[in-house]
Amino acid sequence: MNDLLYVNGGNPLRGEITVRGAKNFVSKAMVAALLGETPSVLRNVPQIRDVAVVRGLLELHGVRVDADDASGTLHLDPSDVEIAHVADIDAHAGSSRIPILFCGPLLHRLGEAFIPDLGGCRIGDRPINYHLDILRQFGAVVEKRPQGIYLSAPRRLQGTKIALPYPSVGATEQLLLTAVRADGITELSGAAIEPEIMDLINVLQKMGAIISVDTDRVIRIEGVERLEGYQHTALSDRIEAASWASAALATGGDIYVRGATQPEMTTFLNTFRKVGGEFVVDDEGIRFFHPGGDLRSIQLETDVHPGFMTDWQQPLVVALTQAKGLSIVHETVYENRFGFVDALVGMGATIQVYKECLGGRPCRFGQRNFYHSAVISGPTPLSAADIEVPDLRGGFSHLIAALTAKGTSQVRGISLIDRGYEHFMDKLTALGAEFSRD
Structure with a gap:
């Protein structure tokens, strides 16, 4: 795939696009099918690279996967599950963390389970060790070998009590996928309760799991011996919907996002309106548009659900470069999420980043050496530039910036965007964007 896109910006995006199931849920629901003794059916599945990676990993483990791409339906039959060769897993997974959730x-x-050594510079040791520590608490034996990590369960895994220091989505997913068939009761305090987590709980409950979620972020799971397959329609991708909404705001456009749903986006919609954007919700989706006039600067803090999602922050920052006054954004979820603003500054934005907690409560990054607050001064016209995509969400934000800027930008590394945005170039075409490839 050619990794370079020429984007001729400065024109409003107008039209209709469709958003399907959430990337952050669908991949985990596919892994959950491994737990069932009978086949599962998952609907509203997007055609994105993360789904292809998980499908390949499931097939390596003997799961039969049949896909109807047009309808977005997956049939997953785990009747013949087997251990895969670690070299095949390594080659297929790349830097994906998904193999950890297979354990x-x-x-x-x-x-038993075998995963390649995903440590080092590819994703860092701490996330792996965090997952392995959880598995050890259930009674798994973890052995590091030259090719990777071998895990075994000499006896049935046992329920346990775990308190998370921070509501980690990955740790909560790992615990849910492990606890549902463990012997006894598992209690997780400090759990993540994102909509994608709650939908995974819906899937597991359909399979026969017994899971309760208390108002104090405590999840209790009573382990069962057997789970069946499920039939489920994935919740909509609230990150993609918000990304297109931010694109409408930044370019002065009008985008109807079919498939977008209000309940999971309440916090974003409030912020969108405060900035000066307008939206209309109907039974099929949400229309996002710039009503004219000046956009307003805001003070914003990201947080775990039900707060303002960290993945919404980067696309919205591009729109805030077009707002009148000083906007303050305090990132409390990820420590290094403002690297993408360098490219925006190179395009003419006025953005300064700080190590201090600005405009809100102190957070866990406040006394550490991370640039996790930003001050955006606007409005500033953006000019075309050569841009290198850094990651999935930063990359889409750069794409929005290129669509907002006057002139033709070169955006490199666009294949990263395929990880989480289905047919994004077809959608750009549907919205009247001007772009080309070599």
Whole structure:
């Protein structure tokens, strides 16, 4: 795939696009199918690279996957689950963290699991060790070997009590996928309760799991011996919907996002309106548009759900470069999420980043050496530039900036955007964007 896009910006995006199931849920629901003794059916699945990676990993483990791409339906049959060759997993997964989430289900189904060593510079040791520590608490034996990490469960995994220091989505997913078939009761305090987590709980409950969620972020799971397959329609991708909404705001456009749903986006919609954007919700989706006049500067703090989602922050910052006054954005979820603003500054934006907690409460990054607050002064016209995509969400934000800027920008590394945005170039065409490839 050619990784370079020429974007001729400065024109409003107008039209209709469709958003399907949430990337952050669909991949985990596919892994959950491993836990069932009978086939599962997952609907509203987007055609994105993360889904292809998980499908390949499932097939390596003996799961039969049949896909109807037009309808977005996956049939997953785990009747013949087996251990995959670690070299195949390594080659297929790349830097994906998904193999870690296979461990709990494979330990229940086969008594063992093998994953490549995903440590070092590719994703860092701490996330892996965090997952492995959780598996150890259930009774898994973890052995590091030259090719990777071998896990075994000499006896049935046992329920446990775990308190998270921070509501980590990945840790909560790992615990849910492991606890549902463990012996006894598992209690997780400090759990993440994002909509994608709640939808994973819906799936597991359909399969036969017994899970309760208390108002104090405590999840209790009563382990069962057997789970069946599920039939489920994935919740909509609130990150993609908000990304297109921010694109409408930044370019002065009008985009109807079919498939977008209000309940998961309440916090974003409030902020969108405060900035000066307008939206109309109907039974099929949400229309996002710039009503004319000046956009307003805001003070914003990201947080875990039900706060303002960290993945919404980067696309919205591009729109805030077009707002009148000083906007303050305090990032409290990820420590290094403002690297993408360098490209915006190069295009003419006035953005300064700080290590201090600005405009809100102190957060866990406040006494550490991270640039996690930003002050955006606007409105500033953006000019075309050569841009290198840094990551999935930063990359889409750069794409919005290129669409907002006057002139033709070169955007490199666009294949990263395919990880989480289905057919994004077809959608750009549908919205009247001007772009080309070599």
